[in-house]
Amino acid sequence: MLEFIIQNNIVCHAVEAMLFASVACAILGVIITQVQISSIGFTMAHAAFAGAAVGMFLSINVTICAILAGVCVAFLIGPLSDKARVSPDTALGLLFGISMAVAIFFIAYMQTLGQGFSAMGLLFGDVISLYREEIYLLALICVVAVVLVVVLYKEITGIIFNKRIAESVGIRVKPVYYAMLFVIALTVALCLPIIGGLLIYVWLVTPAAIALQFCYRLSAMFMVAPIVAAAISVSGALAGLEYSLPVAPLTAVLFSVVFIAAVFLSPKRRVSFRKY
Amino acid sequence: MTPSDPIIRLENVYTAYEGADRPTLTDISFSVGRGEFVVVGGPNGAGKTTLLETINGMLPITHGTATVCGHDVRGDGVQVRCRVGYLLQNFAFDPLTPFTVEEVVLMGRFGMIGLIRKPRKEDHEAVEKALHLLGIGDLAKRPIGKLSGGQQQKVLLAQNLARDPQVLLLDEPFSNLDMFARESINKLLSRLVASGIAVVIVSHAFDDLPDCRVRVVVMHDGRISLDRECLPADVGQVIRHAGSAPCYA
Numbered sequence: 252m253l254e255f256i257i258q259n260n261i262v263c264h265a266v267e268a269m270l271f272a273s274v275a276c277a278i279l280g281v282i283i284t285q286v287q288i289s290s291i292g293f294t295m296a297h298a299a300f301a302g303a304a305v306g307m308f309l310s311i312n313v314t315i316c317a318i319l320a321g322v323c324v325a326f327l328i329g330p331l332s333d334k335a336r337v338s339p340d341t342a343l344g345l346l347f348g349i350s351m352a353v354a355i356f357f358i359a360y361m362q363t364l365g366q367g368f369s370a371m372g373l374l375f376g377d378v379i380s381l382y383r384e385e386i387y388l389l390a391l392i393c394v395v396a397v398v399l400v401v402v403l404y405k406e407i408t409g410i411i412f413n414k415r416i417a418e419s420v421g422i423r424v425k426p427v428y429y430a431m432l433f434v435i436a437l438t439v440a441l442c443l444p445i446i447g448g449l450l451i452y453v454w455l456v457t458p459a460a461i462a463l464q465f466c467y468r469l470s471a472m473f474m475v476a477p478i479v480a481a482a483i484s485v486s487g488a489l490a491g492l493e494y495s496l497p498v499a500p501l502t503a504v505l506f507s508v509v510f511i512a513a514v515f516l517s518p519k520r521r522v523s524f525r526k527y
Numbered sequence: 528m529t530p531s532d533p534i535i536r537l538e539n540v541y542t543a544y545e546g547a548d549r550p551t552l553t554d555i556s557f558s559v560g561r562g563e564f565v566v567v568g569g570p571n572g573a574g575k576t577t578l579l580e581t582i583n584g585m586l587p588i589t590h591g592t593a594t595v596c597g598h599d600v601r602g603d604g605v606q607v608r609c610r611v612g613y614l615l616q617n618f619a620f621d622p623l624t625p626f627t628v629e630e631v632v633l634m635g636r637f638g639m640i641g642l643i644r645k646p647r648k649e650d651h652e653a654v655e656k657a658l659h660l661l662g663i664g665d666l667a668k669r670p671i672g673k674l675s676g677g678q679q680q681k682v683l684l685a686q687n688l689a690r691d692p693q694v695l696l697l698d699e700p701f702s703n704l705d706m707f708a709r710e711s712i713n714k715l716l717s718r719l720v721a722s723g724i725a726v727v728i729v730s731h732a733f734d735d736l737p738d739c740r741v742r743v744v745v746m747h748d749g750r751i752s753l754d755r756e757c758l759p760a761d762v763g764q765v766i767r768h769a770g771s772a773p774c775y776a
């Protein structure tokens with residue numbers, strides 16, 4: 252899609268993939284951090300990772316396995332977490348542990364079988380060997396994330412504000428909440444092969460955390476987070492390919508650096524005596 | 528539904544919290560007409576909050592029938608909540624909550640606006656009116672997390688008034704309010720009651736109630752133990768006499 256700017260095909264695909272993945276993750280990341288379901292996002296990401304590892308081991312479609320695992324967790328955890336009264340921490344902790352155990356077991360096993368290279372891709376991401384279809388899928392999930400937020404903006408802001416109050420004003424909290432979880436699960440699963448199971452969480456949380464340092468309004472966060480994420484991810488992809496560095500880890504480091512800088516520059520932490 | 532029909536009607540209602548082994552409300556039968564002002568009293572844990580959340584369908588009714596504003600609470604809770612204002616007990620917001628007062632009040636109309644549709648001019652006008660009614664128009668652009676507890680409570684009340692409710696359920700609305708705010712909210716409530724809105728209020732502050740006919744409902748252990756009309760000045764007395772529970776002795 253960006254061939255007219257970037258001639259090199261590999262670089263072009265890598266940049267496109269990082270762009271779409273980062274925008275989708277950043278938009279959903281704002282929801283995840285603001286609804287305070289970080290632990291659910293975290294667990295879904297690792298379940299998708301485990302699903303992908305199992306899929307790779309059994310030589311079935313990695314993406315489909317990752318989606319299945321992520322969606323399963325969404326619907327296992329959803330009923331526990333959609334009530335404002337129950338804290339699903341323990342259940343999430345268990346699922347997270349099981350996912351990691353499964354993922355690491357299969358990746359380690361594949362390494363002993365000599366398939367270590369592709370298994371490493373699952374851990375740290377791989378932007379070099381991408382199919383065109385994968386990029387179209389990423390573009391699609393990016394659009395889905397944007398549409399979700401635009402169409403359900405009222406309901407999502409209500410849930411972010413407070414789930415009980417949202418329910419009390421007549422918002423259909425449950426279906427919206429599940430739609431959110433479902434799109435998050437899909438996105439995580441599709442971004443997994445590019446970003447890697449160990450790092451995807453950086454994409455989900457850091458852009459929103461950076462935006463939070465500067466934005467007082469939710470609408471601003473939904474704009475700033477994807478723009479920041481896209482800028483960092485594209486720079487990371489270009490720099491990584493130029494200097495032959497691993498793209499996803501390099502970008503994750505960039506994210507962290509920008510986040511630390513943002514914390515220091517944040518106006519929210521300044522005490523001022525200015526009148527306004 | 529004719530105007531004389533009760534706007535809230537519960538018949539032999541049982542409500543259970545999820546996972547509880549026995550219902551919290553047992554066999555509640557309770558009707559409220561338009562323009563009635565009901566004060567619910569009773570000791571902590573008696574089931575007052577549970578009663579309000581049963582009326583607006585936020586808690587599962589396990590037995591009995593409940594009709595509010597002409598809608599079945601069990602099957603059509605969302606429709607009920609679009610017509611019923613409910614001010615939650617004890618609410619405080621994080622200072623960094625990314626919402627302004629205006630946005631919070633507008634949220635009160637999100638249910639009735641419906642899925643996908645955007646707020647329109649009349650919605651923004653209703654917000655302005657509600658802010659004005661509570662005298663907090665000057666706070667409209669402020670972030671809600673940076674207001675005082677009492678100011679936040681007024682914002683949440685404005686949120687509930689913004690959707691022109693037919694029923695107002697208020698769970699200890701006076702807990703954070705100063706004397707003047709109580710007085711002005713009481714005046715507001717008596718005007719709302721006069722205009723035909725049914726108000727059900729859980730309160731421990733009986734000294735200043737609106738100047739209208741008051742019905743007192745006292746709860747104990749998930750049941751209604753007393754339900755009678757009285758003068759606003761006698762509410763405290765009536766509830767004290769009804770309560771054998773230590774905290775009212």
Ligand SMILES: Nc1ncnc2c1ncn2[C@@H]1O[C@H](COP(=O)(O)OP(=O)(O)OP(=O)(O)O)[C@@H](O)[C@H]1O
Nearest residue numbers: 336544547551570571572573574575576577578616
């Ligand atoms: N989420 C919950 N799960 C299970 N039981 C609950 C829950 N919330 C309240 N209860 C129980 O229901 C009963 C009634 O609680 P409720 O909150 O309605 O009391 P209340 O009359 O509003 O008290 P207060 O004056 O303290 O607000 C209590 O015994 C309480 O233990």
Ligand SMILES: [Mg+2]
Nearest residue numbers: 575576616698
């Ligand atoms: Mg209560």
